[in-house]
Amino acid sequence: MDDPMQGVFRGFDVAAAGLRAELQRSEIVAANLGNMHRTGNVHKEPYRRRTVVFEEVLEQAKGGRGADARGRLVAGTAVAKVVEDQTPFPVFHQPGHPDADENGNVLGSNVDVFQELVELAQAERSFDANLQAMRVYRTMLQNTITNMGAR
Numbered sequence: 001m002d003d004p005m006q007g008v009f010r011g012f013d014v015a016a017a018g019l020r021a022e023l024q025r026s027e028i029v030a031a032n033l034g035n036m037h038r039t040g041n042v043h044k045e046p047y048r049r050r051t052v053v054f055e056e057v058l059e060q061a062k063g064g065r066g067a068d069a070r071g072r073l074v075a076g077t078a079v080a081k082v083v084e085d086q087t088p089f090p091v092f093h094q095p096g097h098p099d100a101d102e103n104g105n106v107l108g109s110n111v112d113v114f115q116e117l118v119e120l121a122q123a124e125r126s127f128d129a130n131l132q133a134m135r136v137y138r139t140m141l142q143n144t145i146t147n148m149g150a151r
Helices: 008-033 112-148
Strands: 051-059 076-084 091-093 104-107
Touching: 008 051, 008 076, 008 112
Parallel strands: none
Antiparallel strands: 051 076, 091 104
């Protein structure tokens, strides 16, 4: 016989997966902002902007896909991979710069501070939405327990 309590906390698992994914996204944004002034030249590439690609993780009981490290089945959102932005590097004319080539040109990072701030705002809103989902789910469980006790 199946455990009647199995899956009761699945809503928390889904929201927690979203929180973990958004935390990783904000870490990538922080790394982008922290390295945006690293320059380069034809021999050394400057810092290249990174971004996350999310994937939906669905419970698949037979295939085992979607299981976490402890073997529990999970659902929600996860970071599938971190990719580098292939936008061309901007070129600045700064003779005397340590990374300047023989013509005085320096390759700058392709990180745009405004784009990173938008990414950070999106991560914050998603993080808040997942926290709100956890609160609503907690209230639903509390009401269920209260109603079961009222019988």
